[in-house]
Amino acid sequence: MAALRPVLMIIDDDPLITDTLHFVLSKHFEVCVAESYAQLKSLLQQQDSMPALALVDLGLPPSPHTPEEGFKVISALLAHSPTIKIHVLSGQSDDANVKRALTLGAVDFIAKPCDVEKLKDMLLQSLKVQDVELNEVKAELEFDGLLGDSLPMQALRMQITQFADSPFPVLIEGESGSGKELVAGSFHHASKRVLHPYLSVNCAAISPLLAESILFGHTKGAFTGAIAAHAGYFEDASEGTLFLDEIGELPLELQAKLLRVLENGEYQRIGETQTRKSQARIVAATNRDLRAEVRAGKFRSDLYHRLSVFAVHVPPVRDLGDDKHLLREHFTQFYAQQIGQAPFVLDEAAQARWLDYKFPGNVRELRNIVIRLIAKYSGKTLNATQLVAEFDLSEPESSGSSGEPLNINDAAGMTAQAQRHLQRQANVSLDSVLKSWERAYIEAAMQMTHGNLSQAAKLLNVNRTTLYSRMSTTDEN
Ligand SMILES: Nc1ncnc2c1ncn2[C@@H]1O[C@H](COP(=O)(O)OP(=O)(O)OP(=O)(O)O)[C@@H](O)[C@H]1O
Incomplete structure (x- = not known):
């Protein structure tokens, strides 16, 4: 009897893409296609087993020009099948969309157009990671794997x-x-x-x-x-x-x-x-x-x-302090060993950034970042810039999904936000709050200008030398 192939869900409304992917990938996977969030929901209800993998387009009907439907799809897939590996395959690949998709729990983002063979390899690699995790879940059930000393x-x-x-x-x-x-x-x-x-x-x-x-x-x-x-x-x-x-x-x-x-x-x-x-x-x-x-x-x-x-x-990961390091070390050792690759190391500045980051997608996001870093930086030492490229910094003071955007012309709103922060967190340091805002703005400007210092300086209304020296001091911190 032929072995059962793992189920791959493709959620995309472009028949040319779904037909091509179906043709290439059905040799390895049982491919199911949905064109929208609504169609996916009814398809999931008919499934006897959980899909192993998904390829999700962000722009889906009824609003194909915004990524919101795709984001809904990611959350629905994870609610239905917590162990699913979701790869986003989308033309709406600006940085904010990539980060949001990863924070919601996708493992990777592939910009369209893509190389289908490469895509197939990525899916097969994800299956291997999933296999390791399913064994991990069994081990957890035996040994109670709740990590953390905070x-x-x-x-x-x-x-x-x-x-x-x-x-x-x-x-x-x-x-x-x-x-x-x-x-x-x-x-x-x-x-x-x-x-x-x-x-x-x-x-x-x-x-x-x-x-x-x-x-x-x-x-x-x-x-x-x-x-x-x-x-x-x-x-x-x-x-x-x-x-x-x-x-x-x-x-x-x-x-x-x-x-x-x-x-x-x-x-x-x-x-x-x-x-x-x-x-x-x-x-x-x-x-x-x-x-x-x-x-x-x-x-x-x-x-x-x-x-x-x-x-x-x-508790959310942002409240776990040094446990963030503990979780990183645990997942790094575990996945590096299981996947057979050398672990990565963070330099001092990168470690500080790891500790600062809020991980809005919690342990699931933290674990996915570790898996991506092993794939990209196996055996290497990462600096803060390389690490921060994996973070979603769109809501620096966010508490999960409830964070509001900062409007610096709204003094009352900013006071209220500061008040919530002070109430929520003990030992707030004004210096580090200001530094993290400065860092976030510099990083945003550098990302938006693809690393062009002069353009980033223009965006931030400072001169090039000032920006350079501020970057050096924030990196030191
Ligand atoms: N404290 C922890 N120590 C070790 N692993 C953890 C810890 N917390 C979460 N994890 C791992 O993170 C992943 C996500 O956790 P889990 O599925 O339990 O989250 P959840 O709160 O049930 O998520 P959801 O609300 O989306 O269902 C799992 O692989 C889990 O093993």
């Missing part, structure tokens, strides 16, 4: 230990890519349930039509196509842990059924009158603001209160 991580570990053996549900909140799934696994491993199953359901990935049967099971003949009786996740989890990822995506009708299980453990298979009892512990996670979803009528408030008896917050 205070927020110590506090998180303490909460995990404290709540591990409670029978009540846990709600894990945190930004995308911050490690919620890993935390869910840690809850199971720290508990007495560790010898029982740990099952994970991604609520964003299950079709609303099948969700009830997937969670609660069905009897034979309960609906067309139910040719045999089937146990759902609640039953299969028995006395173990059932992890409901992306709980904010659960359809409203099912929220009522979930509430019932949480209240008294009772549920029924579809088509059955007998009531069953669930012994499983529920751990749920979301990167949405569930309180806002409750206010908007999209999430039941009684379910929210049930779920959030114990709520833990996974």
